[in-house]
Amino acid sequence: xxxxxxxxxxxxxxxxxxxxxxxxxxxxxxxxxxxxxxxxxxxxxxxxxxxxxxxxxxxxxxxxxxxxxxxxxxxxxxxxxxxxxxxxxxxxxxxxxxxxxxxxxxxxxxxxxxxxxxxxxxxxxxxxxxxxxxxxxxxxxxxxxxxxxxxxxxxxxxxxxxxxxxxxxxxxxxxxxxxxxxxxxxxxxxxxxxxxxxxxxxxxxxxxxxxxxxxxxxxxxxxxxxxxxxxxxx
Amino acid sequence: xxxxxxxxxxxxxxxxxxxxxxxxxxxxxxxxxxxxxxxxxxxxxxxxxxxxxxxxxxxxxxxxxxxxxxxxxxxxxxxxxxxxxxxxxxxxxxxxxxxxxxxxxxxxxxxxxxxxxxxxxxxxxxxxxxxxxxxxxxxxxxxxxxxxxxxxxxxxxxxxxxxxxxxxxxxxxxxxxxxxxxxxxxxxxxxxxxxxxxxxxxxxxxxxxxxxxxxxxxxxxxxxxxxxxxxxxxxxxxxxxxxxxxxxxxxxxxxxxxxxxxxxxxxxxxxxxxxxxxxxxxxxxxxxx
Numbered sequence: 001x002x003x004x005x006x007x008x009x010x011x012x013x014x015x016x017x018x019x020x021x022x023x024x025x026x027x028x029x030x031x032x033x034x035x036x037x038x039x040x041x042x043x044x045x046x047x048x049x050x051x052x053x054x055x056x057x058x059x060x061x062x063x064x065x066x067x068x069x070x071x072x073x074x075x076x077x078x079x080x081x082x083x084x085x086x087x088x089x090x091x092x093x094x095x096x097x098x099x100x101x102x103x104x105x106x107x108x109x110x111x112x113x114x115x116x117x118x119x120x121x122x123x124x125x126x127x128x129x130x131x132x133x134x135x136x137x138x139x140x141x142x143x144x145x146x147x148x149x150x151x152x153x154x155x156x157x158x159x160x161x162x163x164x165x166x167x168x169x170x171x172x173x174x175x176x177x178x179x180x181x182x183x184x185x186x187x188x189x190x191x192x193x194x195x196x197x198x199x200x201x202x203x204x205x206x207x208x209x210x211x212x213x214x215x216x217x218x219x220x221x222x223x224x225x226x227x228x229x230x231x232x233x234x
Numbered sequence: 235x236x237x238x239x240x241x242x243x244x245x246x247x248x249x250x251x252x253x254x255x256x257x258x259x260x261x262x263x264x265x266x267x268x269x270x271x272x273x274x275x276x277x278x279x280x281x282x283x284x285x286x287x288x289x290x291x292x293x294x295x296x297x298x299x300x301x302x303x304x305x306x307x308x309x310x311x312x313x314x315x316x317x318x319x320x321x322x323x324x325x326x327x328x329x330x331x332x333x334x335x336x337x338x339x340x341x342x343x344x345x346x347x348x349x350x351x352x353x354x355x356x357x358x359x360x361x362x363x364x365x366x367x368x369x370x371x372x373x374x375x376x377x378x379x380x381x382x383x384x385x386x387x388x389x390x391x392x393x394x395x396x397x398x399x400x401x402x403x404x405x406x407x408x409x410x411x412x413x414x415x416x417x418x419x420x421x422x423x424x425x426x427x428x429x430x431x432x433x434x435x436x437x438x439x440x441x442x443x444x445x446x447x448x449x450x451x452x453x454x455x456x457x458x459x460x461x462x463x464x465x466x467x468x469x470x471x472x473x474x475x476x477x478x479x480x481x482x483x484x485x486x487x488x489x490x491x492x493x494x495x496x497x498x499x500x501x502x503x504x505x506x507x508x509x510x511x512x513x514x515x516x517x518x519x520x521x522x523x
Contacts, residue, residue, distance in 0.1 A: 086306045086307070086308050087306060087307035087308050087471060087473045087474075088306040088307055088308075088471075089306075092307070092473065095473065097308050098262065098291060098293060098308070179291070179293040180293075180294070181291045181292060181293060182276075182292065183289075184289070184291055185291075194271075196411070197267070197271070197407075197408050197410040197411050198271050198410045198432075198433065199410060199413075199414055199433050199436035199437075
């Protein structure tokens with residue numbers, strides 16, 4: 001157990017001394033997961049709003065698929081993306097395999113259903129009377145959607161935070177499609193796997209603590225952004 | 235909504251501040267965990283990268299997976315250690331020619347208490363037989379790596395069918411993890427000497443029981459572990475950087491780099507982890523020339 005204590009000291013040391021390798025890994029982790037959440041949000045918000053507000057054939061099936069997707073095993077996503085991006089695969093010409101774009105693509109696929117599903121749930125949770133009221137005030141469908149999205153912002157932000165939390169901490173997909181290449185596709189989670197594999201538990205614990213810290217800061221930032229509306233809820 | 239936009243802006247900013255890598259030519263080397271985890275590639279590669287102005291991307295996986303990656307054209311060359319699989323890879327047309335790079339040896343490690351009494355066995359096959367008879371715990375990589383392939387060959391030599399026995403634990407893990415598990419549960423396992431030496435201080439419960447303290451003391455020639463390098467066939471896989479791969483082969487087999495391989499690890503472990511060049515033929519004894 002003393003590894004955890006030593007790991008804690010080591011984590012502080014790595015961060016304070018500005019160890020270039022550690023910081024490069026942290027930067028890449030943020031970059032990959034940040035872009036994945038960004039794309040997941042761009043696609044997930046409209047998708048969630050659409051599912052919440054429109055009635056169409058196949059909607060239930062789509063919702064069931066989204067809910068299934070919220071629990072997609074990262075390693076399965078990684079495997080499919082790997083086969084897609086392989087030079088022998090349909091998207092091989094992109095030459096993305098074992099590069100950060102491949103990792104962003106895989107993590108976007110992981111984050112998207114989470115963000116879309118939680119956005120949908122949040123909008124459905126908004127007072128159902130609001131919609132006819134807005135319409136009677138002459139709001140267009142687009143204005144209604146924006147208003148409902150705004151009213152549901154606490155839940156939506158929670159969805160985005162959940163998406164970030166799941167991709168920054170996943171290892172299965174980035175390991176497969178990134179290859180854990182030093183200085184190029186090594187992120188916090190794959191570095192932790194590598195250090196554990198070689199028995200460098202102190203360094204593994206140190207990187208784990210850094211990962212937890214990032215996750216904490218991201219969630220704290222979301223709570224801050226949710227601001228008054230959340231405090232009202234609590 | 236504005237707050238949402240602010241959050242997005244923050245995320246983009248966070249994402250964007252990552253330093254972009256300069257666009258240098260890249261050579262992708264699919265190899266085994268032992269060459270990377272031992273630190274050998276970290277020690278060798280900078281000189282290649284400097285001389286040719288390229289970046290070598292090392293994908294370190296088991297030999298089986300390394301060859302699978304290369305079979306799909308996703309690597310420019312492979313550095314692996316399972317001769318039969320390598321020959322098959324070439325005969326299928328995926329690889330050009332194989333070059334000897336270096337060799338080391340496998341050893342059989344297990345609990346210092348040695349419950350199956352294998353210490354001093356002349357060959358690994360004899361020791362495997364004793365382990366099976368005693369029903370002592372044995373951990374297998376179980377991942378089609380070079381080490382796993384070698385282990386299966388030794389079981390065949392011992393005329394033992396280990397799969398399905400309660401004492402045989404197939405882990406599906408890399409060498410490092412397998413050694414850690416082996417140490418924790420008090421089992422026997424087959425490992426390359428280099429990985430074992432580089433992790434020795436983390437494996438207090440394990441000792442080398444068959445294979446001797448150095449490669450010169452290894453009495454079983456079947457435990458030789460030669461590493462070969464094979465450029466992927468650019469005619470079969472058009473995306474492959476064949477020119478750079480050939481340069482890499484010339485470089486790693488050059489006397490200068492071979493000398494660096496020979497001395498690597500001597501300072502830290504008191505012996506070389508890898509020996510340069512072609513492995514001696516199985517008939518010669520002891521197994522180091």
